[in-house]
Amino acid sequence: MNNQQYSYTFKTLSGLEPLLEKELIDAGAEEITPVKRGFCFLGNEELMYRLNYTSRYGIRLLVEVLRFEFSNKEDFVKQVKAFEWDTYISTEKTMAVDAVVTTSDLFKNSHYAEQLTKDGIVDFFRNRYGLRPAVDKEFPDMLVNAYINGNECVMSVDSSGESLHKRGYRIAAHVAPLNEVLAAGIIGLSGWKMDSDFVDPMCGSGTILIEAAMLANNIPAGFYRKRFGFMGWQTFKPAMFERVKKEASEKGIEFEYRIIGIDRSDDSLRAAQRNIINAKLNRDIELKSGNFFDIELEKASFLMFNPPYDARMPIENSREYYEKIGDTIKNKLRGSTTWMIVGNEDLWKSIGLKSSKKIPLLNGMIESRLLCFESYSGSKKFDDKLNIETNGKE
Ligand SMILES: C[S@@+](CC[C@H](N)C(=O)[O-])C[C@H]1O[C@@H](n2cnc3c(N)ncnc32)[C@H](O)[C@@H]1O
Structure with a gap:
């Protein structure tokens, strides 16, 4: 078996780095080093297939193909042209280039870097074959990523293609769906032990429920995806991927509990139901119509949700609404553990309960917190634990 080692970069969302690092260690990645929102590491081709297919927390897995220093525009194009791009695609296939420029005298914007990279690749194909691959920005067979820092360039091919948060099960939209990787990430950060019922009491289109059910049933994160970037390459080995x-x-x-969604x-x-049926998880997830403020659970459970908090889902009297969330946790969820991702400091303070954990995260561009409220059924402990924060509620 070809066991050539490659240098990879796996990116994730801000706040999920510890989860991704553990996945990399468990999958057998070597020489793992942190970079901004991700990790570099070494591994073989099979590891790249495995991570794309199984990682719940990764967004994009890049394979480094070229690293060079350049002095001017001509030098840049010459060095891009020197790489054997036909390792990855033939002239009948398609390509696209994404560039990230941090600081550079030559590249004032990423668009110019993309243009020159494309020119170098096209020159390579024209020289060797007299033909060139077409550009397809939406679904290219080879997506090249150029990272430029000063006069240094690292060029990679994107083995994921479309971002890995596009799991493939979502067919019904919602005004404010949670990113699938973030949904998996908040479950991962919570350390859910799968030893109680899991409830999302504001389930929207069901992302948190589906990610929980995938975890509980050991369904790989990439199970529903039809395509990964590496499948369009000349190097693709279908038998290896099947294995x-x-x-x-x-x-x-063995998961013996219930997964329940309420909205x-x-x-x-309706959106949740469509997505759940599409993921063939309708026997694993129950949906109910109901108001969180009237919630009645048969037994102590593990709750996780993202209440509305941003411009996409405005709420009237938002402070009052968040105070009511706090009251509901305090009065109706005794014995349960409640996790919530909230994107507005004013609002999470309005909950009025002391969180036992507060983890900073980014939800898109919104600075958010993953909060945990633990309450015990014994009243003494409960009151100790749910100590009220000093916003005058108690
Ligand atoms: C931000 S969305 C949740 C998105 C969901 N995580 C997803 O990925 O699609 C909030 C949801 O909470 C629901 N909701 C808001 N207040 C509620 C309440 N008091 N009781 C039940 N559902 C509520 C809304 O109908 C909406 O579907």
């Missing part, structure tokens, strides 16, 4: 997929589904998990909006419940 990786089979191995990923072998580990069984007060019929539109949201």
Whole structure:
């Protein structure tokens, strides 16, 4: 077997780095070093297939193909042209280039870097074959990533293609869906032990529920995806990928609890139902219509949700609404553990309860916190734990 080692960079969302690092260690990555919102590491081709298919927390896995210093525009194009791009695609296939420029005298914007990279690749193909691959910005067979820092360039091919948060199960939209990787990430950060019912009491289109059910059933994160970037390359080895997929589904998990979604909006419940059926998880997830403020659970459970908080889902009297969330946790969820991702400091303070954990995260561009409220059924402990923060509520 070809066991050539490659240098990879795997990117994630801000706040999920510890989860991604653990995935890399577990998958056998070597020489793992942190970079901004991700890690560089070494590994073989099979590892790249495995990570794309199984990683719950990664967004994009890049394979480094070229690293050079350049002195001017001509030198840049010459060095791009010197790489054997036909390793990855033939002239009948398609390509696109993404560039990130930090500081550079030559490149004032990323668009120019993309243009010159494309020119170098096209020159290579024209010289060797008299033909060139077409550009397809939406679904290219080879997506090249050029990272330029000063006069240094690292060029990679994107083995994921479309961002890995596009799991493939979402067919019904919602005005404010949670990114799938972030949904998996908040479950991962919470350390859910799968030893109680899991409830999303404001489930929207069901992202948190589906990610929880995938975890509980050991369904690989990439199970529903039809395509990964590496599948368009000349190097693609279908038999190796089939083996990786089979191995990923072998580990069984015994999950004996319920996964329940609640929402007060019929539109949201309909969207959740469509996504859940599409993911063939309708036997694993129950949906109910209801208002969180009237919640009644049969037993102590693990709750996780993202209440509305941004411009996409405005709420009237938002402070009062968040105070009511706090009251509901305090009065109706005794014995349960409640996790919530909230993107507005004023609002999370309005909850009026002391969180036992507060983890900073970015939800898109919104600075958010993942908060945990733990309450115990014994009243003494409960009151100790749910000590009220000093905003005058108690
Ligand atoms: C931000 S969205 C949740 C998005 C969801 N995580 C997803 O990925 O699609 C908030 C949801 O909470 C629901 N909601 C708001 N207040 C509620 C309440 N008091 N009781 C039940 N559902 C509520 C809304 O109908 C909406 O579907």
